[in-house]
Amino acid sequence: ELKVEQNPLFLSMQEGKNYTIYCNYSTTSDRLYWYRQDPGKSLESLFVLLSNGAVKQEGRLMASLDTKARLSTLHITAAVHDLSATYFCAVSFGNEKLTFGTGTRLTIIP
């Protein structure tokens, strides 16, 4: 059974600081996704990472994938309040089924 773990589960950081969220998964995977979820809202797709060494950036967020280590990172640069949300990684293999991680609840403090 594919397992996906994220850490930390909770992250409180000051505006302007940098930090990284980690996503580890237990078996070989085709693709890795990052989603954002605001309180009471649905999930919004952020990044799709398709191959080893893939790196994608959007604004202050940058995601990378190391398939050999079965590790993805989501790096936040110079955090701003608008980035406060819960971030999920999700991994798929074969039949498009996504297995989600536990989520990282990020709070940006002014």
Place this chain on the structure above:
Amino acid sequence: EAGVAQSPRYKIIEKRQSVAFWCNPISGHATLYWYQQILGQGPKLLIQFQNNGVVDDSQLPKDRFSAERLKGVDSTLKIQPAKLEDSAVYLCASSFPRAPGELFFGEGSRLTVL
């Protein structure tokens, strides 16, 4: 482009009652998913349809949950009888055949079982 539509947004029932949730995916999306998200956890796949056929329902509690996707478009998820532990948000998602795994989620149906 219209997104994934779900209804109702909120539902409160007592245990042992039944409930049904409806989902209309994005036009042209052949794959439809129902996920269960318990508070503080990541979404868990309940069932995946490809057109109107079931691809994966391995985590669907079949003694109380059922789902159908008539004509390969809309889908309904039913719970009967509900248990306290079924309290969760039920998320419907769909994906385009050329972009498998890139899911578009609806806003969810929040179920509270008392």
